[in-house]
Amino acid sequence: MNDNLLNYDVSNYRTPDGYTSDIAVFTIISTEVGQYKPPEKTLKIMLIKRTEKTKEGHSNVEGGKWALPGGFIKPEETAYEAAVRELSEETGITGLRIKHFGVYDQFGRDKRGWIISNAHYAIVPENKLVKRRAADDASEVELFSMDEVFQLDLAFDHKQIIEEALWFIKKDMSLTTVAKNFLPKQFVLSELQGVLLTVMDEPWLKLDAQFFRKAPSLPFIEKVVKDGVPQKTNRWSKNKAQLYRFNDFEPYVSIYNAKY
Amino acid sequence: MNDNLLNYDVSNYRTPDGYTSDIAVFTIISTEVGQYKPPEKTLKIMLIKRTEKTKEGHSNVEGGKWALPGGFIKPEETAYEAAVRELSEETGITGLRIKHFGVYDQFGRDKRGWIISNAHYAIVPENKLVKRRAADDASEVELFSMDEVFQLDLAFDHKQIIEEALWFIKKDMSLTTVAKNFLPKQFVLSELQGVLLTVMDEPWLKLDAQFFRKAPSLPFIEKVVKDGVPQKTNRWSKNKAQLYRFNDFEPYVSIYNAKY
DNA sequence: GCAATAGTGTCTTTTAGACATTATCCT
DNA sequence: AGGATAATGTCTAAAAGACACTATTGC
Numbered sequence: 001m002n003d004n005l006l007n008y009d010v011s012n013y014r015t016p017d018g019y020t021s022d023i024a025v026f027t028i029i030s031t032e033v034g035q036y037k038p039p040e041k042t043l044k045i046m047l048i049k050r051t052e053k054t055k056e057g058h059s060n061v062e063g064g065k066w067a068l069p070g071g072f073i074k075p076e077e078t079a080y081e082a083a084v085r086e087l088s089e090e091t092g093i094t095g096l097r098i099k100h101f102g103v104y105d106q107f108g109r110d111k112r113g114w115i116i117s118n119a120h121y122a123i124v125p126e127n128k129l130v131k132r133r134a135a136d137d138a139s140e141v142e143l144f145s146m147d148e149v150f151q152l153d154l155a156f157d158h159k160q161i162i163e164e165a166l167w168f169i170k171k172d173m174s175l176t177t178v179a180k181n182f183l184p185k186q187f188v189l190s191e192l193q194g195v196l197l198t199v200m201d202e203p204w205l206k207l208d209a210q211f212f213r214k215a216p217s218l219p220f221i222e223k224v225v226k227d228g229v230p231q232k233t234n235r236w237s238k239n240k241a242q243l244y245r246f247n248d249f250e251p252y253v254s255i256y257n258a259k260y
Numbered sequence: 261m262n263d264n265l266l267n268y269d270v271s272n273y274r275t276p277d278g279y280t281s282d283i284a285v286f287t288i289i290s291t292e293v294g295q296y297k298p299p300e301k302t303l304k305i306m307l308i309k310r311t312e313k314t315k316e317g318h319s320n321v322e323g324g325k326w327a328l329p330g331g332f333i334k335p336e337e338t339a340y341e342a343a344v345r346e347l348s349e350e351t352g353i354t355g356l357r358i359k360h361f362g363v364y365d366q367f368g369r370d371k372r373g374w375i376i377s378n379a380h381y382a383i384v385p386e387n388k389l390v391k392r393r394a395a396d397d398a399s400e401v402e403l404f405s406m407d408e409v410f411q412l413d414l415a416f417d418h419k420q421i422i423e424e425a426l427w428f429i430k431k432d433m434s435l436t437t438v439a440k441n442f443l444p445k446q447f448v449l450s451e452l453q454g455v456l457l458t459v460m461d462e463p464w465l466k467l468d469a470q471f472f473r474k475a476p477s478l479p480f481i482e483k484v485v486k487d488g489v490p491q492k493t494n495r496w497s498k499n500k501a502q503l504y505r506f507n508d509f510e511p512y513v514s515i516y517n518a519k520y
Numbered sequence: 521g522c523a524a525t526a527g528t529g530t531c532t533t534t535t536a537g538a539c540a541t542t543a544t545c546c547t
Numbered sequence: 548a549g550g551a552t553a554a555t556g557t558c559t560a561a562a563a564g565a566c567a568c569t570a571t572t573g574c
Contacts, residue, residue, distance in 0.1 A: 464536075464537075467537075467539090497546090498545050499543075499544045
């Protein structure tokens, strides 16, 4: 047996000073830009502004900075449960699909000591965010675009966490059909394109000719047809466009047989 | 509010008669076929043979049939914890990565009543299976190839569960680099090809010319180079072959930009 | 007709597929 | 040299990319 193990003395080892849970809440917001134009879609992240003073009147750590919603995990909670609770307390949002994606435990990431954070992310349709509010030790809640967020002086190592959350969002959007959560049941190709472009920026997505050629044969969407008649809409343009819906095909693509 | 909800009477509704956890344990076994030839690899699944009689001496349900290891979940357990425990009890295997993949709750799937099963799967390197043994209410433990397993008269709806587990295994192998768990740290392209072929059967994998051309540029593997000299081995052939290793790149491929 | 979005035609470039060929090297 | 596996060359077929073009329709 290793000598080091025999000489182990628990008091020589430091235990974490805190165990927290943070949540990166992403949403795609639509801004109307004209009568026929489809709304412009932007990926935004929700941040809270940390108060300058705690409830007890002490000056708050990283007070005044923008941060991910989150907080300390209670002893009887899991990190996931804490994420759900904190999000509800700080922003009033409930009922989201929340996913754990990483642990941030580098010593020095929090000036208060050795604080471990479990990072989660959620992708939320815009309408779930309407009744957001500031509460608790968050003084303000606001949505920021990705451009904006990386200009801010963020609390702790939240910049890094957001960067990595963004990577997971992209992955989720690419690998799964989550995009459907941001679209009406029946949608038009340009709407799908808009959602995908908020997160991905592959060239073929941007070029209409390529996207419109390829998209119709994606195996997980299908044309909406009623009594043999393809259903169309002109909700976004004078020219009627074919409606599509997601079917229940679950696609996956081999990493061994792809372009990189 | 819906009238049906107002008239709800709990006694009108049946509660499940049992809540179980089953595990499909897959492994890739290698059989030596010659001095230089790389061993032939086959995907196998571990099944247990149900005893004819219970410990109490009653005749066992589906006794004598081959079945997935598993059993009833204890009240204080999660389905996952039960899967881990059952696998250890019935086969002596511990320390595996086990994943939940489905719930089987169709009435009639178990003659004893309404029994809900949480299905899990695990992909295990062959060396973890060496000390497997039969225990408890399993009289025998054996590995079957996919061809064999679907010939058997399996207990309950385990045939269906295995079919779906197989789908998930393929997905896992395709989407992640789990393949590395079946290879030495440093491996040769034909070894990688062998592992992939146990699960996938895409044509380009089978054609050496295509596989050997494409594989070297997969972004998640790299040539083993020492002091600028590419390292080679002749462990499988008289001709030396380049050694590769997995790097820590985490690949993913968009479902929107793939061939189907 | 104009403007704006939807969708196609067609050419070029790139990649995949098939199979023959060469390269290496242990016995 | 023989035999076996590793790897490349080369031709053909298919798919992706680029961009011009046509189609539809409300105003």
